[in-house]
Amino acid sequence: MSERFEDDDIEFIYWGDGNKPPVKYVEEEVKNERHYRKVYKQSKRNVRKKYVILKREVFNWVKLIACAIFLAFIISNFIIINALVPSSSMEPTIMEGDRMIGFRLAYIFDEVERGDIIIFKYPDDHSQKFVKRVVGMPGEYIEIINGMVYISNSEDEEYKTQLPEDYLTVMPEGNMDKIRIPEGSYFVMGDNRNDSEDSRYWNDQFVSEDEILGEAIFVYWPLWPQVID
Missing domain, CATH: 2.10.109.10 (Umud Fragment, subunit A)
Known part of the structure; x- marks a missing residue:
C-alpha cells in the first residue's frame, strides 16, 4: 500500500516500506547516472582519439628523423x-x-x-x-x-x-x-x-x-x- 503526501515543491510517493527512496529521486539518480556514463564514455573516446593522434604525430616525427639520419648517412658516405x-x-x-x-x-x-x-x-x-x-x-x-x-x-x-x-x-x-x-x-x-x-x-x-x-x-x-x- 502506498502513501502519498505533498510538499511545497515535490510530490513524494512511498511504496509500503517507508525506508525506500522517493520514486522521483530514483528517476533523477538514474538520469544522472546515465548522463555520467555518457560523459565518461565520451571522455574515453576523446582521450583515445587524442592518444591516436599523438601516436600518429610521434610516429611521423620518428619516421622523419630516421629518414633524415639515413639521408645524411648516404650523403656523407657516398656523395660528399x-x-x-x-x-x-x-x-x-x-x-x-x-x-x-x-x-x-x-x-x-x-x-x-x-x-x-x-x-x-x-x-x-x-x-x-x-x-x-x-x-x-x-x-x-x-x-x-x-x-x-x-x-x-x-x-x-x-x-x-x-x-x-x-x-x-x-x-x-x-x-x-x-x-x-x-x-x-x-x-x-x-x-x-x-x-x-x-x-x-x-x-x-x-x-x-x-x-x-x-x-x-x-x-x-x-x-x-x-x-x-
Whole structure:
C-alpha cells in the first residue's frame, strides 16, 4: 500500500516500506547516472582519439628523423666529404682551420687530372685523410731541382719539362732525384711547398687510385663559400 503526501515543491510517493527512496529521486539518480556514463564514455573516446593522434604525430616525427639520419648517412658516405684542414700545407689555396666539402663521385665518370686537389687516405696510415694537389701522373718521371718540378715520359734528360705552377706564391726549395710514378698512382704535393709533408717524404710515396676519396670542391668555413682551384 502506498502513501502519498505533498510538499511545497515535490510530490513524494512511498511504496509500503517507508525506508525506500522517493520514486522521483530514483528517476533523477538514474538520469544522472546515465548522463555520467555518457560523459565518461565520451571522455574515453576523446582521450583515445587524442592518444591516436599523438601516436600518429610521434610516429611521423620518428619516421622523419630516421629518414633524415639515413639521408645524411648516404650523403656523407657516398656523395660528399666534410673535412677540416689541420695544417698550413695547402696555403694560400686552403688555409689552416678551413672546413671544406669534397665530392666523392668526381672520379666515377672522369679521370684525375694534374692540378686537381684531392682528398685521399694517407698512404702510410689509412686512418688519416690528407688533402694535396696532384703534380705527377701515372707512368711519368718526376724530379725536383732547386724547388722546380720537372716532368718527363722517359728517363731521357732531353725531354723533361718544367711544370708551370701558377698557384705557388712562395719560391719552393729543395731537390729530389728522378723517380718513376707507378701506373695507377699519383705524386702529390702541398701548395705551401716549403711546409708540406707529401709524396717527397712519405715511406709509401704515391697515392693509388683506390686511396682517392674525392675531389676538394669548396671551402665553406670560416669565410664565405669559395671554390677551390
